[in-house]
Amino acid sequence: MAKSNSDSLKKELSPEECEALLRVLKERFENNMHRHKGFEWANVQAKLEAKPDKLWSLREMERTDGEPDVVAYGEETNDIIFCDCSQESPKGRRSVCYDREALESRKKHKPENNAIDMATAMGIELLTENQYRSLQKLQNFDMKTSSWVQTPSDIRELGGAIFCDYRYGHVFVYHNGAESYYGARGFRGSLRV
Structure with a gap:
């Protein structure tokens, strides 16, 4: 496809x-x-x-x-x-930092894109933490990867962003600098029709 x-x-x-x-x-x-x-x-x-x-x-x-x-x-x-609903964070959306501000703040080794701009260009929204938790009730996802989720503004204003994964039978929510990016972290989106 x-x-x-x-x-x-x-x-x-x-x-x-x-x-x-x-x-x-x-x-x-x-x-x-x-x-x-x-x-x-x-x-x-x-x-x-x-x-x-x-x-x-x-x-x-x-x-x-x-x-x-x-x-x-x-x-x-x-x-x-x-x-x-891919088993792991979508392959075509990994190795991205959180948003444009985070991308522009990197002096070296910038990723090619950021999660917020990619989602906007696709016409979708990053999942919220609650949506991510609801998705995990349907079946288990991100058992080897992690996914950026919508970050509250007070966390983002301090330079952070949050992401989630599923390990040991539980959803975990973590924080990282918004400018970070990893080969095993992407983002999941939602679309209302």
Whole structure:
């Protein structure tokens, strides 16, 4: 499903790309019903077809190895919520620092990008700590990697950022300098449709 970077710059999918993506999403949906009990694929597909910009964002999640899937329903907003469900933090989004300020603060060995800008460009949002914990109730993720999560402003103002992983049967929340980056740390995103 990987596409070149030039393909990812256009924010509209061709009919063939839409069809291919919907096939992948449907198969994942049907193979992981424990993530979305009570949902029907026909309803999900109808919502997706009505919002082609969301399909583009889902394709970006897929292109960066996020393996997006339906994980919740927003009753107040009538939204279906997709989240990255790759077993480990998405490979195409690792080795990034937290945000642009952190990236610009590095004098040497800058990473190629940062989590906040990447998520924004993809049309998704980093998970909050609570969303990350909810995702872990569906199945265990990040048992070898970790993922940046939305950082409270008071922590970020002091130069820090937070990330999570799952070890020893528990979700752990850690802190690091926002400018840090590691090959085993990326970020998970969510998308409301």
